[in-house]
Amino acid sequence: MKKILLILILIITISCKKNQKAEHSFDENYAQAKIDTAWNHTMPDILKQIVPPTFKDTTYSISDTLNFRETINKVIEQVSVNGGGTISVAPGDYFVKGSIFMKSNVNLHLLEGVVLNFSPNPLDYLPVVKMRWEGTFIMNYSPLIYAIEQENIAITGKGIIDGHCEEIWASWKQKQKPDKMRARQMGNDKIPLEERVFGEEHFLRPTGIQFIECKNVLLEDFTIKSTPFWTINPILSENITVRRLNIQRGITNDDGIDPESCKNVLIEHCVINTHDDCIAIKAGRDQDGWPYPPSENIIIRNNDFTNIVGSGFCIGSEMSAGVRNVFAENNILRGSDKHAFQFKSNPDRGGFIEEVYMRNMQVKNPVKYGFEFTTDYKGWRGNKHFVKYNNFYFQNITLEEASEISIKINGRVEENIHKIYMENISVKRSPAPVIANHTKDLLLKNISVNGKIINDQDIITTIKKK
Incomplete structure (x- = not known):
């Protein structure tokens, strides 16, 4: 009887380990399945919930x-x-x-x-x-x-x-x-x-x-x-x-439009020409933001962005209640002195940024940074409330020029950035290709900078391998 129990325990343990390995496996099949579910099921389900109000006649x-x-x-x-x-x-x-x-x-x-x-x-x-x-x-x-x-x-x-x-x-x-x-x-x-x-x-x-x-x-x-x-x-x-x-x-x-701790938001067909960020998704600051709901189910499509010192699109830095289920597609950015796309936080914040999907975007004029993930944006208390970044999917995005860095992903030793998939990204001119520190599970498919396809060996990185 004891032998049978030991065998059963061994089988269950092996099965659990296999399932855990499969669950945490991040490859192109995993990424494409996530992308398919997100755009073909999750986003349409969100759209059904966004219904403009009607008024008495x-x-x-x-x-x-x-x-x-x-x-x-x-x-x-x-x-x-x-x-x-x-x-x-x-x-x-x-x-x-x-x-x-x-x-x-x-x-x-x-x-x-x-x-x-x-x-x-x-x-x-x-x-x-x-x-x-x-x-x-x-x-x-x-x-x-x-x-x-x-x-x-x-x-x-x-x-x-x-x-x-x-x-x-x-x-x-x-x-x-x-x-x-x-x-x-x-x-x-x-x-x-x-x-x-x-x-x-x-x-x-x-x-x-x-x-x-x-x-x-x-x-x-x-x-x-x-x-x-x-x-x-x-x-x-x-x-x-x-x-x-x-x-x-x-x-x-x-900032143009900053939905903060909001649910079911559609932003479309807008022209935004601001000094600071065009779109910044937020969810409260530090301890004051923690008791509240996250920002979630946000769709941003078919907009025209221009700014000076901010980002065309960003999440944070006030994001302490968390941000998830963000969809951005078919937007044009006409240039910025800083970022095209930025995801920013610091160790005072806590919270998470997850399930972000972006596709079919054009950055027509120069920016300093194409994509930037930063986990040390203007932190001032020196806390250890590390933000969790997980599941980002970017497809079919072109940038004319990133004058300083094309793609910069800076996680932390204490909390790596997890699961970033980039496909068909073109940066026509940039002095620096891809920088990735403390990033776990980064997949690049057909990423070109200065006309050259970027491979793993081209990345300046301390990537943690699976």
Whole structure:
């Protein structure tokens, strides 16, 4: 009997080891199976869950250019109480003396010819409201357009939203460091939100559009430019459609679209021309981000990107709750002084970045870095909350020039980067081919730099072999 038991245990042990080996095997068959499942099953299933909101067939017209901000907020409130509908703003120039507060079941429709000129006076954005600033919740100046805990909301139409950041907000970048460090320390120490008060006599700029804990959001067709800080920043929100927007630059830190701890997001057919990152997927900063859900199920397709100092597409660096199931395809990047594609974190963050799929992308003008994975991006506490990177798949991507490095993958001794598959990647000009440190399971198929196919021996690396 004992012999039989020993034999059974031996068989089970061998079987488990075989299964573990098969489970962790990373080769082209594994990669292609993952890619097939992701694009043909996972992404279509996500798309089915992203449904733009619809509104009651009632339209209210606004044309009050003298008291627009007071009028629009009153009408939004009343329309929401009455069950919703569309508020149509007639063509004209409107001075907006403070924030617009969106409410459930309201579509704010800006007809072509509308220009909403938001006040450049910071005092007009008081009293303070709950908002997230670079991944940390604080009480601060209200965003230009703001919503919290609302459902079925939309901003549509071909009008223009102008944040006029150049007049006052632009000077705050040089003044913000003490407040920035204080906010981050409060997040680290889990100080109660009601004690994290900024606003007047502080210098943390508000975002352009920030919706917190909202469901069923549509942003469509309008132009938005010159916002004080990140342009569009939905947070802890679900079922978001962003399409055909024209986002134009303002000052530094003017990211185009930053979904943060959001689920089921579609960004398509947008033109984004910013100073900083065009798209940055985020999920909270350090300890302050850990209690919240990850950003997941995000689709970015058929967009046109241009920027100066940031990335065309990036994940992080505020990503502490994690990011997964990201799909990007058929986007064009017209150049950046820094990165085409960046995945950034540091040991203060914790969390994970996983299941990222990108294909059919063109980078038409020079960038400094083609692809960069970094695990030491501006960390300042020296913690050991190492981020897990796992399962990245890139196909059919062309870059005209990466003036410093074509592909740079820097993991850590403590936490390697796992499972990166690159297929049909062409970098026409670059002084450095591929750098990969502390990376486990890197597969390259038809990767060319300067017209030369890159093989394993061409990689500057400390890759850990399987």
